[in-house]
Amino acid sequence: xxxxxxxxxxxxxxxxxxxxxxxxxxxxxxxxxxxxxxxxxxxxxxxxxxxxxxxxxxxxxxxxxxxxxxxxxxxxxxxxxxxxxxxxxxxxxxxxxxxxxxxxxxxxxxxxxxxxxxxxxxxxxxxxxxxxxxxxxxxxxxxxxxxxxxxxxxxxxxxxxxxxxxxxxxxxxxxxxxxxxxxxxxxxxxxxxxxxxxxxxxxxxxxxxxxxxxxxxxxxxxxxxxxxxxxxxxxxxxxxxxxxxxxxxxxxxxxxxxxxxxxxxxxxxxxxxxxxxxxxxxxxxxxxxxxxxxxxxxxxxxxxxxxxxxxxxxxxxxxxxxxxxxxxxxxxxxxxxxxxxxxxxxxxxxxxxxxxxxxxxxxxxxxxxxxxxxxxxxxxxxxxxxxxxxxxxxxxxxxxxxxxxxxxxxxxxxxxxxxxxxxxxxxxxxxxxxxxxxxxxxxxxxxxxxxxxxxxxxxxxxxxxxxxxxxxxxxxxxxxxxxxxxxxxxxxxxxxxxxxxxxxxxxxxxxxxxxxxxxxxxxxxxxxxxxxxxxxxxxxxxxxxxxxxxxxxxxxxxxxxxxxxxxxxxxxxxxxxxxxxxxxxxxxxxxxxxxxxxxxxxxxxxxxxxxxxxxxxxxxxxxxxxxxxxxxxxxxxxxxxxxxxxxxxxxxxxxxxxxxxxxxxxxxxxxxxxxxxxxxxxxxxxxxxxxxxxxxxxxxxxxxxxxxxxxxxxxxxxxxxxxxxxxxxxx
Amino acid sequence: xxxxxxxxxxxxxxxxxxxxxxxxxxxxxxxxxxxxxxxxxxxxxxxxxxxxxxxxxxxxxxxxxxxxxxxxxxxxxxxxxxxxxxxxxxxxxxxxxxxxx
Numbered sequence: 126x127x128x129x130x131x132x133x134x135x136x137x138x139x140x141x142x143x144x145x146x147x148x149x150x151x152x153x154x155x156x157x158x159x160x161x162x163x164x165x166x167x168x169x170x171x172x173x174x175x176x177x178x179x180x181x182x183x184x185x186x187x188x189x190x191x192x193x194x195x196x197x198x199x200x201x202x203x204x205x206x207x208x209x210x211x212x213x214x215x216x217x218x219x220x221x222x223x224x225x226x227x228x229x230x231x232x233x234x235x236x237x238x239x240x241x242x243x244x245x246x247x248x249x250x251x252x253x254x255x256x257x258x259x260x261x262x263x264x265x266x267x268x269x270x271x272x273x274x275x276x277x278x279x280x281x282x283x284x285x286x287x288x289x290x291x292x293x294x295x296x297x298x299x300x301x302x303x304x305x306x307x308x309x310x311x312x313x314x315x316x317x318x319x320x321x322x323x324x325x326x327x328x329x330x331x332x333x334x335x336x337x338x339x340x341x342x343x344x345x346x347x348x349x350x351x352x353x354x355x356x357x358x359x360x361x362x363x364x365x366x367x368x369x370x371x372x373x374x375x376x377x378x379x380x381x382x383x384x385x386x387x388x389x390x391x392x393x394x395x396x397x398x399x400x401x402x403x404x405x406x407x408x409x410x411x412x413x414x415x416x417x418x419x420x421x422x423x424x425x426x427x428x429x430x431x432x433x434x435x436x437x438x439x440x441x442x443x444x445x446x447x448x449x450x451x452x453x454x455x456x457x458x459x460x461x462x463x464x465x466x467x468x469x470x471x472x473x474x475x476x477x478x479x480x481x482x483x484x485x486x487x488x489x490x491x492x493x494x495x496x497x498x499x500x501x502x503x504x505x506x507x508x509x510x511x512x513x514x515x516x517x518x519x520x521x522x523x524x525x526x527x528x529x530x531x532x533x534x535x536x537x538x539x540x541x542x543x544x545x546x547x548x549x550x551x552x553x554x555x556x557x558x559x560x561x562x563x564x565x566x567x568x569x570x571x572x573x574x575x576x577x578x579x580x581x582x583x584x585x586x587x588x589x590x591x592x593x594x595x596x597x598x599x600x601x602x603x604x605x606x607x608x609x610x611x612x613x614x615x616x617x618x619x620x621x622x623x624x625x626x627x628x629x630x631x632x633x634x635x636x637x638x639x640x641x642x643x644x645x646x647x648x649x650x651x652x653x654x655x656x657x658x659x660x661x662x663x664x665x666x667x668x669x670x671x672x673x674x675x676x677x678x679x680x681x682x683x684x685x686x687x688x689x690x691x692x693x694x695x696x697x698x699x700x701x702x703x704x705x706x707x708x709x710x711x712x713x714x715x716x717x718x719x720x721x722x723x724x725x726x727x728x729x730x731x732x733x734x735x736x737x738x739x740x741x742x743x744x745x746x747x748x749x750x751x752x753x754x755x756x757x758x759x760x761x762x763x764x765x766x767x768x769x770x771x772x773x774x775x776x777x778x779x780x781x782x783x784x785x786x787x788x789x790x791x792x793x794x795x796x797x798x799x800x801x802x803x804x805x806x807x808x809x810x811x812x813x814x815x816x817x818x819x820x821x822x823x824x825x826x827x828x829x830x831x832x833x834x835x836x837x838x839x840x841x842x843x844x845x846x847x848x849x850x851x852x853x854x855x856x
Numbered sequence: 857x858x859x860x861x862x863x864x865x866x867x868x869x870x871x872x873x874x875x876x877x878x879x880x881x882x883x884x885x886x887x888x889x890x891x892x893x894x895x896x897x898x899x900x901x902x903x904x905x906x907x908x909x910x911x912x913x914x915x916x917x918x919x920x921x922x923x924x925x926x927x928x929x930x931x932x933x934x935x936x937x938x939x940x941x942x943x944x945x946x947x948x949x950x951x952x953x954x955x956x957x
Binding site for chain 2: 825830
């Protein structure tokens with residue numbers, strides 16, 4: 126194990142930046158200073174993260190995690206949770222793209238937020254978010270991870286509601302916060318249940334790594350038998366329940382069915398926030414958590430199945446909604462939900478590495494697309510409705526070109542980043558197996574994924590066409606805008622329409638260019654063998670090779686014990702006192718990643734790659750021909766209204782809760798029972814006092830009579846019961 | 857016919873009852889006070905009677921204590937009575953019903 130305090134610098138540099146901006150920046154109110162502090166703070170994190178990951182014995186080079194034990198946080202009996210950080214290969218990859226993409230978005234935001242009154246506040250929140258997010262991924266136990274988890278939720282809330290004068294911002298922020306609370310409920314219960322299970326196994330722990338005095342919970346779980354497949358297992362209180370509860374947490378944070386409703390509304394925040402928090406980093410925390418706990422999930426085939434189904438359903442569902450949205454950011458929001466669904470589908474079929482790969486490439490191209498849309502919105506003077514855009518490529522050439530890179534990447538056109546990761550997921554979905562589930566399910570999931578890929582290409586093409594091609598609809602007011610769509614825009618909107626769009630300043634275009642390059646070439650780190658072998662050189666999937674050790678493998682059959690030789694290479698035996706032993710520790714370079722697949726399999730994978738490419742191209746051409754001439758084509762009302770999910774939730778969840786709260790809890794329970802108890806107690810005392818008041822009327826002779834009566838009663842008692850009643854005196 | 861213990865007890869009970877009833881029905885504070893003394897002395901009589909009957913001197917010791925307490929009580933009580941009389945020009949206890957002077 127390596128112990129280095131540099132690791133804590135990654136999280137504390139942004140915290141420090143947030144403090145400076147909050148305490149000093151608010152007095153100085155100098156945009157240069159504030160932006161410099163915020164970017165420098167994240168820049169320090171980025172440099173340290175890259176150094177720790179890539180130095181000769183860095184996190185990505187060895188199987189030993191880089192650790193930083195700050196202090197022991199909770200110590201109760203044999204249980205210990207530290208405020209400790211650890212960077213292994215998984216958190217290393219995450220830290221790299223979070224800090225780097227985060228840095229670019231910070232730079233972008235210095236231009237985008239120019240002139241905003243809350244400039245210092247924005248960057249303080251943004252830095253605070255980086256602190257929380259990095260704490261989340263670098264935490265070496267679930268408890269500290271939960272601190273980061275809640276921290277990013279708080280920052281998300283603060284930043285969604287950043288525009289204080291925007292009507293829809295505050296309810297959107299509340300919605301995000303509350304939807305996340307529902308998920309956190311599952312997450313906390315999952316942590317508690319995991320603690321309970323490991324306690325029964327003799328090693329109470331919620332840590333991810335072995336350290337001095339701490340046993341890894343994941344290693345304990347790895348030594349347990351695999352749960353059987355069945356719906357009863359979810360409620361049995363075993364590992365399946367843990368995995369299921371943790372997944373509820375993930376659905377909240379990562380906006381999956383049924384808790385996805387907050388993410389589209391979260392677009393009320395500033396666009397850099399949407400890019401950083403609601404596309405690239407925070408919403409992928411759920412995927413991170415699932416992969417981090419992959420041992421638990423592979424021991425719970427039922428939970429895996431649920432994850433895969435929910436992921437696939439969300440992917441398809443959100444993609445169809447994305448087809449019909451007119452707000453440029455809403456399209457991207459539903460696209461994000463859809464892509465997150467892909468990631469969970471990959472997790473569900475056991476392709477954890479592919480999921481992380483897609484998280485990374487998605488961070489590149491979705492951050493690119495969001496920043497590009499931010500650039501468009503900035504250039505259009507805060508116009509978000511695509512129906513009032515069109516023909517922008519003349520006015521914003523850099524934004525257009527860079528967004529093309531993101532567009533091709535998300536559609537899955539070869540060599541762009543999204544192609545490799547999406548293709549990997551689809552292939553792993555087809556070829557993978559889920560224990561206890563008929564193989565047809567994998568094929569069905571693949572089909573859903575393929576349809577989603579097609580839809581993705583269509584709606585992204587629609588977005589590009591509506592924004593950058595066609596006639597310039599911002600010049601004249603569009604006729605067929607329905608009145609309810611116009612009221613959302615500010616009053617000055619009509620005046621702004623007269624301004625011509627303009628290209629964004631350098632501080633915004635440079636991050637766009639960098640992210641476009643990443644979207645274009647970022648996928649080359651994970652070229653699968655089937656494709657890289659075509660060219661002859663470099664037949665190694667660097668990404669999978671790096672990450673394979675941290676992801677657990679799906680056991681062959683459900684209900685089997687983990688005694689099989691295939692798994693022995695990563696099962697840690699008895700908990701050892703060696704510091705920093707990772708939970709899942711294979712030999713350097715897992716056999717899985719190095720193994721050359723059979724020729725037949727390679728051929729099949731190439732075939733599927735070809736199918737993916739065809740799907741992408743078909744989608745793009747459908748989108749192109751449908752919307753090139755008719756960009757304002759009326760989409761189905763059902764999709765435009767998001768399947769009325771918000772209305773259904775309003776009617777089935779929110780209203781019942783409101784009614785029960787108002788009529789039941791408030792009027793009956795609070796007013797009746799609680800107030801009744803308190804008032805009743807008061808009235809009883811008053812009435813009792815009114816009765817006994819008559820004993821205290823001030824007449825001495827009445828007192829004397831009472832004393833006499835008392836004496837007579839006492840004496841009479843003893844006289845009646847005889848001398849033995851007095852025996853207590855002799856005791 | 858020598859006096860029996862029961863005679864003394866009967867006399868004592870009669871005296872005590874007279875005292876108790878007197879406290880309850882008398883309005884004059886002096887009379888009430890005297891009735892209290894009567895009750896005390898009825899008890900004293902019981903003590904002495906039992907002391908003589910059981911040949912045990914401790915009963916008579918109690919009597920001395922009771923008489924001492926009675927004397928002290930008389931001193932304090934008379935002081936209160938005089939104060940009440942000075943304030944209210946009355947010795948009727950029912951007039952002193954406001955729990956303050």
